Amino acid sequence: MPGPAPLPSPGAVPSPLPQELLRLVHPHLVPCPPAQNSASPTGPPAITPLLPPTFPNVASNAISLGGVAAVSAFFACPPAEAMARCLEAGLWPLRFLRNRGVLSPLDQATLLRSRVTVLGCGGLGGYVLLLLARLGVGALRFCDPDTFEETNLNRQALCREDRIGLNKAEAAKAELALVASHVATECHPIAATPETLPALLHGTHALVDCLDSIPARQYAAAAAVAHNVPFVHGTIAGWEGFALLCPATDNTFSRLYPPSKTAPAHGAEATLGTPAPTPQVTAALQAMLTLRALLPLHPSLPSPDILMHLDLGLPEIELLFV
Amino acid sequence: MSIHIKLSTTLRQSVPGYNPVAGITLPLEEPATATQVALRLGLPLQDIKLVMINGRQASLDATIRPNDQIAFFPPVGGG
Numbered sequence: 001m002p003g004p005a006p007l008p009s010p011g012a013v014p015s016p017l018p019q020e021l022l023r024l025v026h027p028h029l030v031p032c033p034p035a036q037n038s039a040s041p042t043g044p045p046a047i048t049p050l051l052p053p054t055f056p057n058v059a060s061n062a063i064s065l066g067g068v069a070a071v072s073a074f075f076a077c078p079p080a081e082a083m084a085r086c087l088e089a090g091l092w093p094l095r096f097l098r099n100r101g102v103l104s105p106l107d108q109a110t111l112l113r114s115r116v117t118v119l120g121c122g123g124l125g126g127y128v129l130l131l132l133a134r135l136g137v138g139a140l141r142f143c144d145p146d147t148f149e150e151t152n153l154n155r156q157a158l159c160r161e162d163r164i165g166l167n168k169a170e171a172a173k174a175e176l177a178l179v180a181s182h183v184a185t186e187c188h189p190i191a192a193t194p195e196t197l198p199a200l201l202h203g204t205h206a207l208v209d210c211l212d213s214i215p216a217r218q219y220a221a222a223a224a225v226a227h228n229v230p231f232v233h234g235t236i237a238g239w240e241g242f243a244l245l246c247p248a249t250d251n252t253f254s255r256l257y258p259p260s261k262t263a264p265a266h267g268a269e270a271t272l273g274t275p276a277p278t279p280q281v282t283a284a285l286q287a288m289l290t291l292r293a294l295l296p297l298h299p300s301l302p303s304p305d306i307l308m309h310l311d312l313g314l315p316e317i318e319l320l321f322v
Numbered sequence: 323m324s325i326h327i328k329l330s331t332t333l334r335q336s337v338p339g340y341n342p343v344a345g346i347t348l349p350l351e352e353p354a355t356a357t358q359v360a361l362r363l364g365l366p367l368q369d370i371k372l373v374m375i376n377g378r379q380a381s382l383d384a385t386i387r388p389n390d391q392i393a394f395f396p397p398v399g400g401g
Contacts, residue, residue, distance in 0.1 A: 120401050122401055123400070123401055124401045125401070209401075210401050211401050212399060212400060212401035213399055214397060214399040217399070234401070235398045235399055235400055235401060236398070236400040236401065237331045237332075237398045237399075237400050238331050240330060240331050240398070242398060255379065256371075256372060256379075257371070257397070263397075264397050264399070265399070266397075266399045266400075267331075267371070267396055267397035267398040267399040267400070268330075268331035268332040268396045268397070268398050268400075269398060269399060269400025271331075271332050271335075272331055272332060274400045279401075307379075309330070309395075311330075311342070313342055314342060314343060318377075319377070320374050320377055320378070320379065320393075321377060321378045321379065322379045
């Protein structure tokens with residue numbers, strides 16, 4: 001089975017923006033101090049001055065939402081691609097400027113050109129979607145057949161009193177449009193099953209497991225390997241959470257939960273519940289592992305094949321080798 | 323000689339008075355299997371999904387030696 005389209009390789013030479021475009025976006029440039037450190041060795045070489053003396057150097061500026069809209073119109077491309085082109089020229093979108101200390105411009109451009117599929121939009125999925133959108137992932141596909149219930153109000157980021165009874169995936173689409181309108185969203189109010197997973201995986205660069213049953217996770221992990229897509233597992237019970245990145249070529253998850261006809265559908269969460277902080281922190285671990293899958297050369301992201309065991313009651317994060 | 327044991331989530335309820343910070347220190351003079359250690363603690367074997375010995379995944383048949391650190395986990399499926 002062929003995998004998704006390859007992510008752009010970092011380290012390419014910066015592509016300057018046309019002078020005509022720079023004049024157009026000039027009112028939307030905001031001065032900012034140049035980056036003091038190289039966030040990542042995958043970053044571009046030093047930016048050559050792109051502007052005539054009447055214009056400031058792009059490396060000393062960031063571009064606001066209005067400027068991104070102008071670049072998008074100029075190139076007739078979606079906003080996420082417009083921001084990626086700005087970054088390739090060394091010009092940071094203002095909305096991602098606070099990512100600059102840990103991501104290089106080309107890391108950020110790679111995220112904007114990435115598609116991630118998130119299975120489940122409840123406790124873990126709601127936070128994962130918001131984190132990936134704020135980090136700059138440009139395309140998010142997500143599914144959930146369930147509707148919000150009052151018992152979800154204790155922890156699910158997308159659950160509000162006025163959304164009780166609404167489909168969770170539809171709510172995610174509405175929330176993402178408010179938080180990050182540049183994200184290309186694909187909303188599927190369906191379950192992840194062996195029948196639906198191939199289409200959910202098509203052309204995606206990472207699959208994030210925010211499901212709520214062990215057999216569904218087993219299907220998803222197997223499908224990810226079959227489609228050559230990295231799999232980011234997450235699960236919670238009580239104050240404890242677990243997160244694991246399985247490489248595209250190895251279903252590490254099956255070592256934790258081998259296929260079995262007697263596998264339980266649910267686990268310790270049925271007894272201990274799922275209090276608010278646990279999905280939030282576990283989702284953050286999953287977001288970091290998703291970044292690792294999308295930016296394999298980044299020097300400071302967690303490694304695959306290590307099970308992260310979070311215990312907020314102690315608190316500690318333990319690394320376990322599977 | 324002893325071993326150090328940590329329990330996760332619902333398995334803690336099988337050992338009255340379990341302290342998650344301290345875990346359990348158990349005397350062990352002779353090598354034993356993870357199953358034998360679990361039974362000595364009164365853990366329900368059918369509820370154990372993962373065994374970690376010194377931070378690495380192992381099976382219930384694996385041998386535990388003095389000074390080892392062992393952790394037992396039940397299945398966890400919440401999302």
